[in-house]
Amino acid sequence: MSRMTLQQKLAILSDAAKYDASCASSGGEKRDSKQGGLGSSGGSGICHAYTPDGRCISLLKILMTNFCIFDCAYCINRVSSNVERARFSVDEVVTLTLEFYRRNYIEGLFLSSGIIRSPDQTMSDMVRIARTLRETHNFRGYIHLKTIPDAAPELIREAGLWADRLSINVELPLDGSVRKFAPEKRPETIRTVMAQVRLEGEAAKDKTHTGRKAQRFAPAGQSTQMIVGADGADDVAILSSATRLYTGYRLRRVYYSAFSPIPDASAALPLVKPPLMREHRLYQADWLLRFYGFSAAEIATGTQKGHLDLDIDPKLAWALQHRGQFPLDVNRASREMLLRVPGFGVRIVDKIIAARRDRTLRFEDLTHMGALMKKARPFVSLPGWTPRGLIDSTNLRARFAPPPEQLSLL
Amino acid sequence: MTYSITLPERNTLSAWRDAARRAISHRIAPGDIDWNGEGSLFAAGPLPDSSGPHEARVPPAFLKLAGSVIWHASPDRFAMLYEALWRLDRQKGDPLSQADPLGRKLYLMAKSVGRDIHKMHAFVRFRELPGGQRRSFAAWFEPEHHTLEPGSAFFVKRFGDMDWLIATPRLTARFEDGRLSFAPGSARPDLPEDASEALWATYFTNIFNPARIKLNAMRSEMPKKYWKNLPETRLIPDMLADAEARVARMREAGATKPRTGAATVTARYRAAMPQADDIPTTLGEAREAALQCRRCNLCEAATQTVWGEGTPHAQSMIVGEQPGDREDLEGRPFIGPAGQLLRTIMAETGNEPASVWMTNAVKHFKFTPRGKQRLHKNPDKGEIDRCRWWLGLELSFIRPRMTIALGASAAFALTGDDRALAARRGTIETGLHGGPVLISWHPAYILRLRNPQQQAEARHELSADLRKLAMHHPPPADHIMSA
Numbered sequence: 001m002s003r004m005t006l007q008q009k010l011a012i013l014s015d016a017a018k019y020d021a022s023c024a025s026s027g028g029e030k031r032d033s034k035q036g037g038l039g040s041s042g043g044s045g046i047c048h049a050y051t052p053d054g055r056c057i058s059l060l061k062i063l064m065t066n067f068c069i070f071d072c073a074y075c076i077n078r079v080s081s082n083v084e085r086a087r088f089s090v091d092e093v094v095t096l097t098l099e100f101y102r103r104n105y106i107e108g109l110f111l112s113s114g115i116i117r118s119p120d121q122t123m124s125d126m127v128r129i130a131r132t133l134r135e136t137h138n139f140r141g142y143i144h145l146k147t148i149p150d151a152a153p154e155l156i157r158e159a160g161l162w163a164d165r166l167s168i169n170v171e172l173p174l175d176g177s178v179r180k181f182a183p184e185k186r187p188e189t190i191r192t193v194m195a196q197v198r199l200e201g202e203a204a205k206d207k208t209h210t211g212r213k214a215q216r217f218a219p220a221g222q223s224t225q226m227i228v229g230a231d232g233a234d235d236v237a238i239l240s241s242a243t244r245l246y247t248g249y250r251l252r253r254v255y256y257s258a259f260s261p262i263p264d265a266s267a268a269l270p271l272v273k274p275p276l277m278r279e280h281r282l283y284q285a286d287w288l289l290r291f292y293g294f295s296a297a298e299i300a301t302g303t304q305k306g307h308l309d310l311d312i313d314p315k316l317a318w319a320l321q322h323r324g325q326f327p328l329d330v331n332r333a334s335r336e337m338l339l340r341v342p343g344f345g346v347r348i349v350d351k352i353i354a355a356r357r358d359r360t361l362r363f364e365d366l367t368h369m370g371a372l373m374k375k376a377r378p379f380v381s382l383p384g385w386t387p388r389g390l391i392d393s394t395n396l397r398a399r400f401a402p403p404p405e406q407l408s409l410l
Numbered sequence: 411m412t413y414s415i416t417l418p419e420r421n422t423l424s425a426w427r428d429a430a431r432r433a434i435s436h437r438i439a440p441g442d443i444d445w446n447g448e449g450s451l452f453a454a455g456p457l458p459d460s461s462g463p464h465e466a467r468v469p470p471a472f473l474k475l476a477g478s479v480i481w482h483a484s485p486d487r488f489a490m491l492y493e494a495l496w497r498l499d500r501q502k503g504d505p506l507s508q509a510d511p512l513g514r515k516l517y518l519m520a521k522s523v524g525r526d527i528h529k530m531h532a533f534v535r536f537r538e539l540p541g542g543q544r545r546s547f548a549a550w551f552e553p554e555h556h557t558l559e560p561g562s563a564f565f566v567k568r569f570g571d572m573d574w575l576i577a578t579p580r581l582t583a584r585f586e587d588g589r590l591s592f593a594p595g596s597a598r599p600d601l602p603e604d605a606s607e608a609l610w611a612t613y614f615t616n617i618f619n620p621a622r623i624k625l626n627a628m629r630s631e632m633p634k635k636y637w638k639n640l641p642e643t644r645l646i647p648d649m650l651a652d653a654e655a656r657v658a659r660m661r662e663a664g665a666t667k668p669r670t671g672a673a674t675v676t677a678r679y680r681a682a683m684p685q686a687d688d689i690p691t692t693l694g695e696a697r698e699a700a701l702q703c704r705r706c707n708l709c710e711a712a713t714q715t716v717w718g719e720g721t722p723h724a725q726s727m728i729v730g731e732q733p734g735d736r737e738d739l740e741g742r743p744f745i746g747p748a749g750q751l752l753r754t755i756m757a758e759t760g761n762e763p764a765s766v767w768m769t770n771a772v773k774h775f776k777f778t779p780r781g782k783q784r785l786h787k788n789p790d791k792g793e794i795d796r797c798r799w800w801l802g803l804e805l806s807f808i809r810p811r812m813t814i815a816l817g818a819s820a821a822f823a824l825t826g827d828d829r830a831l832a833a834r835r836g837t838i839e840t841g842l843h844g845g846p847v848l849i850s851w852h853p854a855y856i857l858r859l860r861n862p863q864q865q866a867e868a869r870h871e872l873s874a875d876l877r878k879l880a881m882h883h884p885p886p887a888d889h890i891m892s893a
Contacts, residue, residue, distance in 0.1 A: 010612050012616075018619050033570030037571060040568040048532050049533075052649055053620075055619075057613075071672060078672075081675055103606055199739055224515060247781075247783065274622050295779075356669075367510040368509045369508050
């Protein structure tokens with residue numbers, strides 16, 4: 001076999017990495033290169049480019065290698081796949097990261113890997129890359145390391161020392177599906193790693209009893225990814241699982257990735273069109289969980305047989321099932337209730353609350369603030385507007401749902 | 411119009427502030443100032459040299475807004491800001507509110523400037539220049555507004571160890587040996603080819619998933635007006651043209667034959683994974699098997715099995731209900747608030763943690779998520795029944811002379827009797843395993859009691875019971891009992 005060029009390896013190992021949805025480079029500690037070194041981070045991350053799949057490029061997202069001894073049915077890099085294999089050296093990953101960074105293509109590195117030889121061996125190689133960037137090159141940009149399932153706790157600890165964020169993918173929302181489609185992974189050890197990352201992160205924030213700061217640990221926290229549509233889990237199951245992950249392990253994000261056909265597919269999974277709308281609705285529901293005070297059980301009341309309505313957003317679906325709580329008096333309602341009005345986002349609600357301290361808000365004021373009044377109209381009342389019977393009208397859902405599509409002629 | 415002002419290209423904000431402060435001090439009305447100094451049909455002169463008697467006070471929010479709006483490309487921005495200042499001073503409405511037409515316009519301008527700065531940080535693409543001690547890079551960028559000056563601080567912070575230059579039509583920013591300077595703008599410079607751009611193109615093409623095209627999402631975040639200076643956007647048409655064919659090929663290819671030898675690799679890995687023994691023959695084997703327990707559904711939500719802890723040759727055993735939030739995360743029993751209370755009372759009553767075996771009736775945490783908390787839920791009888799297998803194994807390997815049941819769930823697990831606890835507390839019953847079981851309170855119950863007197867009483871009772879337990883394991887020779 002002839003030696004591969006860096007370019008050939010990059011093609012293979014970025015192609016292999018694209019099924020990971022995460023690209024966040026936000027949060028974490030504030031750093032810059034004013035006292036030396038290269039790079040800065042902290043605050044909200046920057047998306048440096050967008051590909052036609054609508055996903056942003058913020059980090060250099062690559063695999064260290066796509067050789068893998070696991071056989072996860074949904075993964076292009078599983079051992080039984082015939083895909084071309086490659087492996088980066090430590091220096092190659094370091095050079096690519098630094099050179100891309102210097103040209104302002106990226107915010108940093110998101111390194112994942114297939115599992116070679118053993119989980120510990122793989123994790124320690126990845127940790128070495130992060131350490132080289134930090135120690136040898138004084139790199140102060142963002143580093144996201146994927147933690148390898150079943151790697152030793154000491155390696156996870158060292159990973160947290162160099163990385164801004166750690167993540168480990170739960171992959172599928174139900175333990176049974178993980179065992180079925182990823183027979184070498186164990187859901188309980190994945191959760192144990194998440195628990196460790198949470199505890200280490202909390203310990204790093206606390207000062208020790210001597211007042212000395214504990215060792216740094218992944219200041220931008222941890223995240224995970226669930227594949228949607230590969231198993232039979234419904235949306236309520238997915239959101240309940242996400243809720244447990246958020247409360248149990250203080251995840252910053254749960255990413256939902258519509259299962260998308262891969263070249264060299266396994267017979268175990270269908271080659272269907274990725275359910276992009278379902279993925280979108282799940283993200284909306286996830287926002288309701290994190291920023292709007294909804295619980296998974298509440299969102300479930302707006303679903304149909306456990307699935308989110310694909311035609312309307314989950315907040316509207318919930319509101320249509322709870323019309324008795326509307327219309328709301330915008331000038332009096334609590335923040336919690338305003339957040340439940342379809343068409344009102346967190347920012348609008350905060351603006352409303354700030355503005356109504358001084359005066360009574362009118363319908364036009366909300367339009368000026370940028371609230372989506374077309375959507376919110378049936379659910380609010382304020383000077384200049386009363387919805388009258390609109391909230392109870394039977395065709396309220398039809399006003400928002402897209403018109404039924406006519407079947408196309410052959 | 412009476413006054414005419416010309417503001418400089420750079421340090422525009424402080425120049426505008428000086429002029430506006432002077433103008434408002436003479437109460438010069440907005441209509442009397444031409445901020446773009448182009449002159450008019452009427453004779454226009456400069457502002458008076460010295461300040462007038464009036465002092466205007468503005469909220470910090472106005473200065474923040476002005477700090478953004480000032481970089482907007484609109485020639486009206488200075489006049490609009492002065493209009494807002496005038497109205498603030500005269501207390502005519504709230505020009506900082508978005509409900510105000512001027513306020514809304516200013517807000518949108520500030521937003522547009524902010525976005526332009528953000529996009530500059532995202533879309534500047536450096537190419538390396540040859541030679542020099544420090545590595546040196548240059549970029550050409552065309553911002554929508556006058557954003558290079560406010561946007562440069564970011565590049566100073568980020569690229570401290572290299573020289574760089576960003577040229578725009580109006581202004582050039584140069585960073586050399588750690589110092590930032592500005593020069594007038596220029597035409598697009600000819601930058602040398604950079605080999606890393608080819609690698610970047612390779613990355614851009616391969617990170618794209620052809621099975622999910624979302625063009626609108628791309629265009630809204632990477633507007634076309636920026637495309638001409640982004641090397642990667644040249645690749646997009648070909649990527650799109652090929653996308654559908656690639657997906658079709660994937661679908662036609664369908665599932666492929668597994669690579670030869672793959673099954674051997676995974677089989678070897680799985681064989682090395684811990685396997686659960688059907689009938690464990692040691693305490694260690696029982697623990698290994700319990701870590702993989704799926705006898706009930708609790709394992710789906712909990713983090714991990716929390717196995718007992720202590721000495722395998724313990725004379726006595728302490729059984730609680732189930733692990734709590736902390737125990738679940740760390741994988742050790744009795745380390746949460748209730749566990750700490752128990753350990754305190756144990757120390758007071760001569761129960762060394764090393765001379766007992768501490769465990770729970772149920773080995774997984776049962777909870778409901780509520781907000782940011784995981785609220786403890788009592789295990790039901792079915793769960794206790796199924797988990798009794800593990801408790802039975804612990805009892806049979808450790809063979810304690812005395813076991814203490816803390817709380818109703820532990821009492822039920824050990825005796826099969828679910829009667830109320832109050833009447834049974836302090837008595838010794840015979841467990842399902844045939845040994846004696848002392849019934850007592852769970853420390854969490856003591857923590858939950860609101861009435862301090864009841865709390866003290868219950869704590870006292872648990873102490874008394876633990877003292878009884880301590881009599882079953884002789885203290886070490888040099889151990890001094892506390893009074």
